[in-house]
Amino acid sequence: RVLDLCSGSGAQGLHAAAVFAQFQRTTVTLVDLNPRAVRFAKANVLMNGLPRVSIFAGRLYDALPQVCDGSVCELTGGRYDLILANPPYVPSMGIGQLFVAGGPTGESVTEVVIRGARAALAPGGKLMLVANLANVHQAFPAKAEAWWRGEAPEEDQDLDVMFDVMHGDVWTAEEYAGNFIGPDDTMRQYRRHLLNVGIGSMTNGFIFARRKPDSA
DSSP: OEEEESOTTTHHHHHHHHHTTTSTTOOEEEEESOHHHHHHHHHHHHHHTOSSEEEEESSGGGGSOEEEETTEEEETTOOEEEEEEOOOOBOOSSOSOTTTBOOTTSOHHHHHHHHHHHHHEEEEEEEEEEEEEETTTTTHHHHHHHHHHTTSOGGGOOOOEEEEEEEEEEEEHHHHHTTOOSOHHHHHHHHHHHHHTTOOEEEEEEEEEEEOTTOO
8 A cells, every 4th residue: 555645746656556556456545735736646647547546635644534433543444555755845934835835944744744654654664755854964863753753752662663864965054045036135034044943954855764564
């Protein structure tokens, strides 16, 4: 079972559907909040003739069918063996287009994806996420582990997942802000915003996670 979050037109999820099409039990689920993206994904499924692909409009894991008992909810189809995500990841000053604005540090949606994966990823499953990574040299895998744990104290949990990070060139906040498209005053305001929220550097990269096979 494959889940593609923030799927857009479905590039990642539909590639997985094509690669795994030989396996009759493989299913692929696409989720996106943008109605236009959902329409494009549906068109791509039809044009490529891909079987066993479901598409849901909504916010990340909340868009998936669930059965709830009080405050406890479980996915109706079970957990996923592979979760793909390309979330909005650009640091935002509160404005910006839906598909790029990732909150003050650019990590708001990335954090929610990783937190939710704890309930959605099957034992032995993998998470592959592409995003901007803020302050990647400051123990970034440990930050991802903290997102996975959620609110529970670290000493109360045995970590059942391993994180790894791969990234490209690292830019200072000033260099990153220099790529901002807009008036000079707005660019300077954006540079101040990055520094105010604690961003010293930024890079493009990937977050990989693999859950232990014997996880609960």
